Amino acid sequence: MTGPVPLVIDTDPGIDDALAILLALASPEVDLRLVTTVHGNVELAQTTENALRVLHLAGRSDVPVAAGARDSLVYRQPERAGHVHGAAGLGGVQLPPSPAAVDPRPAVVALAELLLASAAPVTVAAIGPWTNIALLLATYPEAAERIGRLVLMGGSAARGGNVTAAAEFNVWADPEAAQKVLGSAVPTVLVGLDVTLPTVLDAAGIERFAAAGPAGATAAAILQQYLDHARTAYGTPGVVVHDALALTEAIVPGTLGTVRRDVVVDTTLGAGRGQTLVDRRTVSRSPTAVDVAETVDSAAAVEFLVGRLESLARAVG
Numbered sequence: 022m023t024g025p026v027p028l029v030i031d032t033d034p035g036i037d038d039a040l041a042i043l044l045a046l047a048s049p050e051v052d053l054r055l056v057t058t059v060h061g062n063v064e065l066a067q068t069t070e071n072a073l074r075v076l077h078l079a080g081r082s083d084v085p086v087a088a089g090a091r092d093s094l095v096y097r098q099p100e101r102a103g104h105v106h107g108a109a110g111l112g113g114v115q116l117p118p119s120p121a122a123v124d125p126r127p128a129v130v131a132l133a134e135l136l137l138a139s140a141a142p143v144t145v146a147a148i149g150p151w152t153n154i155a156l157l158l159a160t161y162p163e164a165a166e167r168i169g170r171l172v173l174m175g176g177s178a179a180r181g182g183n184v185t186a187a188a189e190f191n192v193w194a195d196p197e198a199a200q201k202v203l204g205s206a207v208p209t210v211l212v213g214l215d216v217t218l219p220t221v222l223d224a225a226g227i228e229r230f231a232a233a234g235p236a237g238a239t240a241a242a243i244l245q246q247y248l249d250h251a252r253t254a255y256g257t258p259g260v261v262v263h264d265a266l267a268l269t270e271a272i273v274p275g276t277l278g279t280v281r282r283d284v285v286v287d288t289t290l291g292a293g294r295g296q297t298l299v300d301r302r303t304v305s306r307s308p309t310a311v312d313v314a315e316t317v318d319s320a321a322a323v324e325f326l327v328g329r330l331e332s333l334a335r336a337v338g
């Protein structure tokens with residue numbers, strides 16, 4: 022019998038990142054061994070503090086948190102996303118501080134050590150800008166080779182961008198890192214806007230886990246700002262929890278319908294910067310091709326998330 026799959030989440034919490042972490046903790050298929058943090062939605066110090074506090078909310082302050090890149094590889098990220106996630110990243114909700122301290126190791130060191138020590142292949146879910154993953158590839162290629170599956174939230178094949186007309190946020194935040202990661206031979210699933218945007222968690226779903234216990238009510242409170250932003254900015258009746266969908270694919274491989282494609286990133290400094298150019302003319306046989314998520318059963322994915330968060334809220338009490 023095989024046990025749960027070892028999992029690392031590389032993240033910039035971030036409202037949907039927080040939900041993704043909670044979803045992983047609610048899922049017996051995976052064993053969350055490490056959280057690494059990265060700059061992105063807010064500054065690194067804040068994403069790191071938020072990761073510690075989200076784990077504590079779920080009663081899991083035993084999971085180590087290691088801080089990673091403070092900035093993108095080449096050019097500074099033009100702006101943070103406080104207008105979406107709140108100035109402190111968790112929708113204006115102040116979570117109680119964790120008793121745990123940050124792991125003293127840099128994120129890439131913690132990640133490399135875990136990969137090299139693990140007997141079983143490790144799944145890595147990268148749901149912020151991919152700076153830490155690019156640094157791992159450059160610094161510890163022998164450790165990166167041990168990644169069983171790399172599940173990336175980011176990019177877009179046919180939907181355009183969400184932060185510019187061309188670019189999705191995580192790729193736009195560090196296009197050079199994204200090119201490095203997508204150009205590697207690590208087995209990779211790319212979960213982009215094509216599948217996340219149609220997957221909408223509405224107020225009724227949020228109400229279900231809010232009613233299941235205090236931790237569920239807190240997760241719902243964190244989501245409120247995201248919900249308000251979605252209503253005013255896009256006129257949608259619910260929230261797109263991008264990162265939670267990527268985690269669902271990390272937890273249950275095959276949740277999303279994927280096709281192997283060649284993908285390159287626009288790293289020029291023009292209007293297309295950060296665009297993922299997905300070659301949809303053909304199924305690729307290249308060793309650096311990635312499995313691009315192209316189809317999703319959105320209702321089933323939302324039900325999976327809501328059901329798991331309900332159970333977590335009941336278990337945490």
Ligand code: BDR
Nearest residue numbers: 035037148190191263264
């Ligand atoms: C991505 O951008 C971030 O703001 C979200 O947390 C998610 O990772 C969606 O484009």
Ligand code: CA
Nearest residue numbers: 035038148149
């Ligand atoms: Ca994120």
